Amino acid sequence: MLRPLPLATAAILSGPVLLGLLGTVLPAVGLGPLGTGLTLDPVREVLAWPGLPQAMALSLTSGLLSTLGALAVAMLILAGWHGTRAFTLLERLLSPLLAVPHAAAALGLAFLIAPSGWIARLPALALGWDVPPDLLIVQDRLGLALTAGLIAKELPFLLLMMLAALGQTDQRRRMAVARSLGQGRVAGWVKTVFPSLYAQVRLPVLVVLVYAMTNVDVALILGPNTPPTLSVQVTRWMTDPDLGQRAVAAAGAVVQLGLVLAALLAWQMGERLTARLGRAWVWSGRGLAERAARAAGLALGVLSALSILLGIAALALWSVAAGWRFPDLVPEALSARNWMRFGPEMLEVAGDTLALAAVSTAVSLLLVIGCLEAEHRFGLTVGQRALWLLYLPLLIPQVAFLPGLVAAAGSVGLGPSWPLVALGHVVFVLPYVFLSLSGPFRAWDGRLARVAAGLGARPDAVLWRLRLPMLLAPVLTAVAVGMAVSVGQYLPTLLLGGGRVSTLATEAVALAAGGNRRAIGIWGLGQTLAAFLPFALALLVPALVWRDRRGLRHG
Amino acid sequence: MRLPLIAALALATPAFAEPDPTDWDAVLAEAEGQTVYWHAWGGSTTTNDFIAWIGEQVAEQGVTLEHVKLADTADAVSLVLSERQAGKTEGGSVDLIWINGANFASMKEQGLLFGPFAEALPNWRFVDAGGKTVTTDFTIPTEGYESPWAMAQVVFIHDSERVAEPPATAEALLDWAQANPGRFTFPQPPDFLGTTFLKQMLIELVEDPAVLQQPVGDDYAEIAAPLWAFMDDLTPVLWREGRAYPQTGPRQLQLMNDGEVDIAISFSPGEATAAIANYELPATARTYVLEAGTLGNASFVAIPFNANAKAGAMVVADTLLSPEAQLRAQMPDVLGYGTVLDMDALSEADRAAFDALDLGVATLSPEELGQALPEPHPSWAERLAADWVARYGVAN
Numbered sequence: 001m002l003r004p005l006p007l008a009t010a011a012i013l014s015g016p017v018l019l020g021l022l023g024t025v026l027p028a029v030g031l032g033p034l035g036t037g038l039t040l041d042p043v044r045e046v047l048a049w050p051g052l053p054q055a056m057a058l059s060l061t062s063g064l065l066s067t068l069g070a071l072a073v074a075m076l077i078l079a080g081w082h083g084t085r086a087f088t089l090l091e092r093l094l095s096p097l098l099a100v101p102h103a104a105a106a107l108g109l110a111f112l113i114a115p116s117g118w119i120a121r122l123p124a125l126a127l128g129w130d131v132p133p134d135l136l137i138v139q140d141r142l143g144l145a146l147t148a149g150l151i152a153k154e155l156p157f158l159l160l161m162m163l164a165a166l167g168q169t170d171q172r173r174r175m176a177v178a179r180s181l182g183q184g185r186v187a188g189w190v191k192t193v194f195p196s197l198y199a200q201v202r203l204p205v206l207v208v209l210v211y212a213m214t215n216v217d218v219a220l221i222l223g224p225n226t227p228p229t230l231s232v233q234v235t236r237w238m239t240d241p242d243l244g245q246r247a248v249a250a251a252g253a254v255v256q257l258g259l260v261l262a263a264l265l266a267w268q269m270g271e272r273l274t275a276r277l278g279r280a281w282v283w284s285g286r287g288l289a290e291r292a293a294r295a296a297g298l299a300l301g302v303l304s305a306l307s308i309l310l311g312i313a314a315l316a317l318w319s320v321a322a323g324w325r326f327p328d329l330v331p332e333a334l335s336a337r338n339w340m341r342f343g344p345e346m347l348e349v350a351g352d353t354l355a356l357a358a359v360s361t362a363v364s365l366l367l368v369i370g371c372l373e374a375e376h377r378f379g380l381t382v383g384q385r386a387l388w389l390l391y392l393p394l395l396i397p398q399v400a401f402l403p404g405l406v407a408a409a410g411s412v413g414l415g416p417s418w419p420l421v422a423l424g425h426v427v428f429v430l431p432y433v434f435l436s437l438s439g440p441f442r443a444w445d446g447r448l449a450r451v452a453a454g455l456g457a458r459p460d461a462v463l464w465r466l467r468l469p470m471l472l473a474p475v476l477t478a479v480a481v482g483m484a485v486s487v488g489q490y491l492p493t494l495l496l497g498g499g500r501v502s503t504l505a506t507e508a509v510a511l512a513a514g515g516n517r518r519a520i521g522i523w524g525l526g527q528t529l530a531a532f533l534p535f536a537l538a539l540l541v542p543a544l545v546w547r548d549r550r551g552l553r554h555g
Numbered sequence: 556m557r558l559p560l561i562a563a564l565a566l567a568t569p570a571f572a573e574p575d576p577t578d579w580d581a582v583l584a585e586a587e588g589q590t591v592y593w594h595a596w597g598g599s600t601t602t603n604d605f606i607a608w609i610g611e612q613v614a615e616q617g618v619t620l621e622h623v624k625l626a627d628t629a630d631a632v633s634l635v636l637s638e639r640q641a642g643k644t645e646g647g648s649v650d651l652i653w654i655n656g657a658n659f660a661s662m663k664e665q666g667l668l669f670g671p672f673a674e675a676l677p678n679w680r681f682v683d684a685g686g687k688t689v690t691t692d693f694t695i696p697t698e699g700y701e702s703p704w705a706m707a708q709v710v711f712i713h714d715s716e717r718v719a720e721p722p723a724t725a726e727a728l729l730d731w732a733q734a735n736p737g738r739f740t741f742p743q744p745p746d747f748l749g750t751t752f753l754k755q756m757l758i759e760l761v762e763d764p765a766v767l768q769q770p771v772g773d774d775y776a777e778i779a780a781p782l783w784a785f786m787d788d789l790t791p792v793l794w795r796e797g798r799a800y801p802q803t804g805p806r807q808l809q810l811m812n813d814g815e816v817d818i819a820i821s822f823s824p825g826e827a828t829a830a831i832a833n834y835e836l837p838a839t840a841r842t843y844v845l846e847a848g849t850l851g852n853a854s855f856v857a858i859p860f861n862a863n864a865k866a867g868a869m870v871v872a873d874t875l876l877s878p879e880a881q882l883r884a885q886m887p888d889v890l891g892y893g894t895v896l897d898m899d900a901l902s903e904a905d906r907a908a909f910d911a912l913d914l915g916v917a918t919l920s921p922e923e924l925g926q927a928l929p930e931p932h933p934s935w936a937e938r939l940a941a942d943w944v945a946r947y948g949v950a951n
Contacts, residue, residue, distance in 0.1 A: 225743060227948065326814035
């Protein structure tokens with residue numbers, strides 16, 4: 001029962017991805033159920049799309065720059081401030097942002113930085129502008145707003161990933177050596193700690209790169225639309241009522257995949273180059289502008305946390321606003337009417353969203369615990385190669401394999417439906433649940449199991465009555481992470497549900513195009529709360545259950 | 556290969572026991588106890604409430620109405636199409652579709668519709684078939700295969716505080732935009748409202764708008780040339796110099812509320828009034844139409860050839876045409892849609908009720924709206940949108 005589970009899990013993770021890739025490549029060359037026989041017409045049509053060069057350039061620059069940016073800021077914060085009170089504060093400020101869905105964060109940011117947005121209203125009031133300046137800030141053609149939004153949203157993820165890996169880098173002793181050699185705090189950290197830290201967080205960094213290059217929800221809201229990024233255009237082809245466009249979408253997805261692979265290759269070359277330059281820098285013994293680097297790290301960290309927090313605050317205020325015109329900083333009056341108008345439907349969809357999140361997380365959790373337990377009982381260890389497998393769904397652009405997966409499922413009579421969406425969510429939820437739970441699960445003290453076995457407990461009893469109850473806090477944290485991932489899924493829900501399964505993510509992104517900020521406020525807030533709720537429970541439940549077990553409270 | 560199948564289908568159709576629309580008592584009797592699945596766009600909360608209200612009305616005649624909320628009407632069309640491909644010629648899952656324009660044209664052309672039925676409905680006698688464009692749909696004759704239920708017409712919304720005398724011709728709009736750069740935009744084609752703006756401007760600029768009633772032909776480039784010359788002048792003085800566009804109509808209204816633009820296009824004469832009430836537009840927003848008139852069209856309902864509850868669907872279509880339902884649809888706080896009925900055909904009491912209706916502060920009276928211009932053939936919308944995307948939708 002337990003033994004085949006790791007293999008089954010690998011199949012669940014890689015099956016849809018590989019099947020989906022096949023289902024994407026085949027129609028791109030005219031094969032498959034809708035196809036007309038081998039042809040390069042869809043590819044030609046994509047190549048003939050006049051927006052292609054700019055859309056590709058946009059995907060590349062916004063993806064590479066935002067990943068570099070988030071990585072650099074995370075590095076500066078850790079190098080300059082780890083262990084200080086300011087760091088604790090920043091960590092508290094940034095960690096909850098991990099749960100804020102991408103779409104909600106982007107929506108809030110859009111209102112913050114638009115020429116008629118909150119920030120511009122300060123000079124507008126002071127200088128008496130009666131109309132906002134006609135400046136292309138949000139949706140600018142270079143994708144700068146998109147890049148900034150992605151940096152702000154990915155920074156918490158990278159920072160927490162690096163923080164988790166920091167324990168295995170022998171930071172203290174390395175820093176002691178570096179400092180004794182006269183290196184400054186930042187320069188010493190970057191030279192001695194960062195290289196081994198980066199080796200550990202390399203896969204998450206690549207995940208960020210792929211996501212930043214291929215996301216649809218943030219690009220729709222903050223990115224340009226004349227033309228949009230390549231992934232947005234592929235999604236448009238995909239959802240075109242004209243079924244003939246599906247083949248073009250597939251060809252576009254293949255181009256997108258090629259672009260991502262090229263970027264990953266470029267990144268790897270960049271890593272080598274950086275390593276070489278870095279080594280030369282280490283040997284040179286030269287330092288850094290310590291004060292400037294520390295100040296920049298703190299300022300950028302605070303800035304990115306504030307931009308998302310203020311954005312969410314703006315969404316909350318819009319949701320209860322009566323009239324609110326430029327350049328007023330606050331609404332004329334507050335009103336419960338928006339909530340009465342949009343609230344009931346939002347709550348209904350919130351229920352559906354949480355149900356979907358609960359089912360996909362429960363399936364993922366069962367598989368993950370099964371895998372970890374199999375590893376423990378039969379010594380089936382997950383090697384470095386299997387770790388790549390775990391990351392596969394996160395490293396292949398969603399837009400490259402989801403259209404194919406829809407086609408593949410359709411060809412065996414599985415139309416867009418709720419179960420298909422739930423299965424799709426599992427593919428993305430499972431890796432995060434695994435990453436979140438595997439550490440604490442493996443770190444559990446095995447001697448307890450031997451004592452229990454000595455008292456006559458069978459392995460199942462040890463798992464259910466000892467190990468899992470003791471690991472309640474990390475299990476619930478993994479559940480919360482999984483549910484937050486599910487709540488945030490936009491493209492899998494849209495494509496696998498054929499537009500008929502609505503969740504808070506799909507509704508919020510659809511509304512973003514609609515432009516009704518009151519409705520957006522209510523739905524965006526709903527999505528944020530839906531992602532937060534499991535985290536709150538994950539903190540609260542163990543504290544309540546173990547209120548009389550001091551030793552378990554911090555486990 | 557598919558042609559013989561369609562032919563066989565067409566021949567086979569009379570063999571099924573179809574309800575006869577001319578025998579209304581029999582229709583009513585058959586409808587009792589039926590459940591009608593109405594596939595209709597679900598993107599507007601006010602429309603959804605109205606459909607629920609229609610459900611209460613037909614429940615009195617024993618018909619249960621279920622609203623299947625669509626993101627796109629094309630979904631219902633492809634559902635019916637795939638059912639036919641699967642050989643499902645009766646007991647289909649769609650009973651009634653809210654439809655018009657290109658979707659109707661394609662369903663009618665492919666023989667996917669039940670009918671004719673519309674002109675046999677008892678309430679058809681109230682319909683203004685002579686005055687309103689309810690028997691053609693984007694130039695395609697309806698021939699009784701769809702029944703109208705609401706009128707829509709293009710209006711322009713302006714902030715009367717900022718633009719006292721709004722430009723009412725294409726030339727005036729260009730002059731105004733050049734004098735006020737960055738203060739006008741439209742939803743990005745192929746959004747239907749943006750495409751409507753292109754059609755509306757083409758009608759203004761073309762020498763003889765009658766050519767637009769024909770499908771796009773070889774002389775397309777020549778006919779559309781004045782429009783592209785106009786757009787070449789207009790685009791640089793648009794909001795954000797035409798480098799970004801609002802994606803939809805509602806987003807455009809948000810820009811107006813933010814003070815970013817002063818003029819916006821809408822396909823619903825009552826939309827501005829409703830938006831003011833919902834705080835989505837400033838109280839000074841008003842609507843106007845162009846001097847030479849604006850595009851108008853009707854919303855219809857149609858019944859698929861394989862509908863399971865055709866009699867029930869006809870009862871719903873008939874109820875939509877009742878003076879009571881039409882009056883309710885026109886109330887600004889319900890839908891604010893134009894009626895398809897002829898005031899002179901109504902009873903005195905019904906007419907008085909329509910006359911007494913307060914359309915709202917920003918809604919034009921039927922006289923002010925004037926006669927709506929007919930929609931061009933559906934092929935024009937498609938071609939203009941594609942051409943616009945190639946010219947302005949992808950930067951160089």
